[in-house]
Amino acid sequence: MKKRNAVITASLAAMLALSACSGNSGSGNHVNGNKNGNDPAATNDAATDKPAAPLAISMALMAGPKTPDSWAEKTLEEQLAASMGRTVDVQPVFLPDWSELNTKINLLMSAKDTRPGILWTGDTKEFLKWIDAGVVQDVTPSLQKYGKEIINYYSKDTLFYHWDSSGKMFRIPGDVPEASYMTTILRKDWLDNLGLQVPKTLDEYVAVLRAFANDDPDGNGKKDTYGLSGDNYYRSLAPFFYAYGVDVENFIKQEDGSVKFGSVMPEVKPVLELLQTLYKEGVIDPRMSTAANSDDEKVNEIFASGKVGSFYRFVDYFNPGNSAAISFKKLNPTGEYIAIHPVTGPDGFGSDQPDPRIGWCYLVVTDAADADSAVQVLNTMATPDTFKLLAFGKEGEHYEMKDGIFTPTITPDEGNKLGLGNFGWYIQRKDAANIKNVPAVTELFEKKLETSQPMRDKIVVFKALDRPEWDKYSADIKKARDELFWLIITGKKPASAFDDFVKQYEKLGGKQIDEEAAGLFEKQQQDYVEYDKWYETNIEPFK
Numbered sequence: 001m002k003k004r005n006a007v008i009t010a011s012l013a014a015m016l017a018l019s020a021c022s023g024n025s026g027s028g029n030h031v032n033g034n035k036n037g038n039d040p041a042a043t044n045d046a047a048t049d050k051p052a053a054p055l056a057i058s059m060a061l062m063a064g065p066k067t068p069d070s071w072a073e074k075t076l077e078e079q080l081a082a083s084m085g086r087t088v089d090v091q092p093v094f095l096p097d098w099s100e101l102n103t104k105i106n107l108l109m110s111a112k113d114t115r116p117g118i119l120w121t122g123d124t125k126e127f128l129k130w131i132d133a134g135v136v137q138d139v140t141p142s143l144q145k146y147g148k149e150i151i152n153y154y155s156k157d158t159l160f161y162h163w164d165s166s167g168k169m170f171r172i173p174g175d176v177p178e179a180s181y182m183t184t185i186l187r188k189d190w191l192d193n194l195g196l197q198v199p200k201t202l203d204e205y206v207a208v209l210r211a212f213a214n215d216d217p218d219g220n221g222k223k224d225t226y227g228l229s230g231d232n233y234y235r236s237l238a239p240f241f242y243a244y245g246v247d248v249e250n251f252i253k254q255e256d257g258s259v260k261f262g263s264v265m266p267e268v269k270p271v272l273e274l275l276q277t278l279y280k281e282g283v284i285d286p287r288m289s290t291a292a293n294s295d296d297e298k299v300n301e302i303f304a305s306g307k308v309g310s311f312y313r314f315v316d317y318f319n320p321g322n323s324a325a326i327s328f329k330k331l332n333p334t335g336e337y338i339a340i341h342p343v344t345g346p347d348g349f350g351s352d353q354p355d356p357r358i359g360w361c362y363l364v365v366t367d368a369a370d371a372d373s374a375v376q377v378l379n380t381m382a383t384p385d386t387f388k389l390l391a392f393g394k395e396g397e398h399y400e401m402k403d404g405i406f407t408p409t410i411t412p413d414e415g416n417k418l419g420l421g422n423f424g425w426y427i428q429r430k431d432a433a434n435i436k437n438v439p440a441v442t443e444l445f446e447k448k449l450e451t452s453q454p455m456r457d458k459i460v461v462f463k464a465l466d467r468p469e470w471d472k473y474s475a476d477i478k479k480a481r482d483e484l485f486w487l488i489i490t491g492k493k494p495a496s497a498f499d500d501f502v503k504q505y506e507k508l509g510g511k512q513i514d515e516e517a518a519g520l521f522e523k524q525q526q527d528y529v530e531y532d533k534w535y536e537t538n539i540e541p542f543k
Contacts, residue, residue, distance in 0.1 A: 052084075055084070055087070057088070058091040058117045058369075059093065059117065059118045060093045060108065060116040061095060062095045064423070066422060067417060071393075071418040076390060077090050079389065083376070084373075109130060109366070115366040117366060118364070118365055119365075119366055120363055120425060120426065127171070130366075136364045137367060146379055148379065149379045152543050153382060153427070154173055156535055159535070161359075161461070162358070163531055163534070165527050167534055172364075174363050176355075177430070178448065179456075180451065182314055182315065184343065185337050185340075187309045187337060189336045190218070199343055200341070205239060205343040208309070210278075210283055212283075213226055226285040227308075227309050230313060234248055235353055236312050238353045242342065242349075243342075244345050246265050246267040251521070259521050261510065268498060269499075272488045276491055276495060280491050300327070303317070303328060316441070319441050351451065352455070354456035356459070356461035358461065363427075387429045393410070393415070397409075398418070401435065467520070477505060480501065481501060
């Protein structure tokens with residue numbers, strides 16, 4: 001999870017989208033590994049009664065245990081043969097660990113005979129070079145013919161971030177997070193013990209946190225509890241910043257139609273003042289202020305300990321099979337956490353943290369594959385039944401479902417040997433097909449689409465992959481911000497120091513970043529007008 005979160009953060013910061021490519025108008029006729037070529041829409045020929053030509057297709061894979069010749073691979077081949085009416089040979093190309101990933105991908109993409117037919121990739125600026133070199137294909141015609149499952153699963157806005165302004169689709173989203181995957185979590189049993197109601201406003205939430213820290217909510221006669229804890233990311237403080245309608249890591253739309261970097265908006269200052277007060281009072285867990293507390297495992301331990309009353313944390317914690325939830329119940333048999341609606345600030349604004357609904361990884365179809373065949377493969381993988389097989393195995397053999405609860409009947413090691421998860425991040429479904437989520441959690445995820453919308457309407461997600469001014473100056477700006485903000489929160493600097501950061505921002509390159517952001521935002525709005533027309537013509541009729 002830590003690595004995945006780090007990649008998400010990096011990808012969002014660079015504003016990369018996850019997508020796939022299709023062959024130049026679907027006209028490619030070579031599939032990597034198949035020297036005889038393939039008929040894109042190959043089926044049995046009724047006139048000649050000849051079987052369809054076999055298909056061999058290589059696929060670069062990053063997720064899962066990377067088990068060769070696995071049960072999952074053979075199962076996928078069976079699913080593809082049934083759906084495509086031809087023998088299919090799936091040829092996995094397992095990518096190395098994260099430190100060597102981009103180097104390996106660049107080597108693979110350097111020559112046609114080493115390029116996989118379908119490439120999984122993430123944060124790489126090489127993508128634009130691949131387009132210029134003509135080694136990745138426009139998949140639009142193939143999606144129209146064979147991609148119904150794909151275009152129905154992804155939202156219109158998601159596809160926009162993978163659409164090229166030339167009017168082509170060179171990328172298909174891989175793994176797109178839920179609309180919002182975090183929520184405000186409270187100890188329900190502590191509320192009951194102290195006779196408190198579920199807070200609806202920020203003031204009420206702060207009062208509850210203070211009571212959790214000071215009023216012995218667990219009844220052990222000791223002052224050994226905290227109101228709030230979490231990791232060392234601003235996401236853990238979302239209930240505070242979002243109640244003021246600001247996100248310090250993104251550009252925010254202003255009332256006059258302009259955009260402004262959230263870190264320098266005036267609404268940040270009162271939030272820092274409030275956090276400083278709560279930190280000094282011992283309401284906030286001091287472990288939040290240390291970079292060491294960026295590890296999910298560490299936060300999971302804090303969660304399980306039962307000594308903290310509130311987190312802004314993952315919805316997945318409410319799955320009975322979640323390891324942190326299991327540990328919490330083992331240590332605190334009568335303890336109960338609940339998810340609450342976002343608290344509202346002084347102006348009545350409140351929101352959950354939205355995901356921009358773009359992919360943190362994406363898929364491209366290279367010139368080493370026939371685009372029609374590749375999209376047929378991806379579309380089959382996107383179906384709920386095939387997704388469940390590749391991710392979880394066979395019901396009754398590898399897992400059981402009882403009262404909507406997913407229970408594995410094999411060990412994690414056995415699952416790895418089967419290759420379960422090998423094809424993860426290939427159109428990773430986050431709906432009911434993700435059977436690890438109990439119905440209540442699936443419903444909570446669905447509600448998050450609504451509760452995260454207020455900030456989604458404010459946050460600017462840049463579509464452009466090329467942001468030279470941001471790339472040049474943002475690291476220094478974020479370093480200065482993080483150092484100062486945590487010094488303010490921990491009381492080592494006064495809140496007035498925020499005003500100095502606003503001035504420092506421009507000196508560190510903020511002016512250039514702002515000018516670039518304004519231009520990109522204006523162009524993006526114009527692009528969406530053209531995309532809207534394109535979508536209505538090229539996607540909507542083919543759903």
